[in-house]
Amino acid sequence: MNLEYFLLLAAALFCIGIYGLVTSRNAVRVLMSIELLLNAVNINLVAFSNFLDGQNIRGQVFTVFVITIAAAEAAVGLAIILSIYRNRDTVDMEKFNLLKW
Amino acid sequence: MNLAEGVRLVSLIILSVMMLGTALGVVLFENIVYSAFTLGGVFISISGLYILLNADFVSAAQILIYVGAVNVLILFAIMLVNKQEDFEVLPRRWIRKVSTAFVSLALFALLATMVLQTNWPVNPSKQPPASSVLAIGIHFFTDYLLPFELASILLLMALVGAVVIARRENIVGEETAIVSEEPPHIFELPERPREPIS
Secondary structure, eight states, X not given: OOHHHHHHHHHHHHHHHHHHHHHOOBHHHHHHHHHHHHHXXXXXXXXXXXXXXXXXXXXXXXXXXXXXXXXXXXXHHHHHHHHHHHHHSOOBGGGOOTTTO | OXXXXXXXXXXXXXXXXXXXXXXXXXXXXXXXHHHHHHHHHHHHHHHHHHHHTTOHHHXXXXXXXXXXXXXXXXXXXXXXXXXXXOOOOOTTHHHHXXXXXXXXXXXXXXXXXXXXXXXXXXXXXXXXXXOHHHHHHHHHHTTTHHHHHHHHHHHHHHHHHHXXXXXXXXXXXXXXXXXXXXXXXXXXXXXXXXXXXX
């Protein structure tokens, strides 16, 4: 049980999330990948809070904040996906290029 | 929490394998519903990791909020946009996949070398506080009071914003026209017809 195990685990989860974020074509899967990224950050925060700041656990407080923001982000993101699906009749990320050029 | 060291190590290995496997499942499954269910597996194994890290309150909050709210919300969104569409094949898409995999692996290698080469000032002597809920609550109401209140305002804004973005636009004043007839589809709100933008 070292700090490095948890940091490596969080780094692996973050890289998996980035791969899914870039390569997936379904818009809902992009949101899931964002959740993976936020969870990797949370693991880092809790690990640092346990190993480096054992007495007053500030990292867990920040984790609760991140969880709150992630819940709000998921709600708004899924609402945006519903709205865009109603307008464009697809969830393909390649078709969402209104603001691209 | 004073589990034996061997028990901790074995459960750490099991949880790590579970988490990485289900995370790869989220990214790599073709069917989006399978991805949503394996996302629940990721959240549950992360909550187990929090228990290993003496964070009992955050672990419970993780299960409640992520598995109970976010995952169910994602499943509902999948049901609402459940269109079996075959994405059209793009040329040279494998280049994008291969380059993204390369970039992700390189980023992981960078982070791993950073993690392994840094001397972390770990102090294992200090015991964790007796009740982490107590410690977190004290933090919330003394030195993190302003972010705590701002988080509540942010949640309210997200609630209102999600409703405003996702609702259908109803035509005002057309409800009375429907009630007078015999109601074949009384459960449908009148909706302004809208052409999909091509």
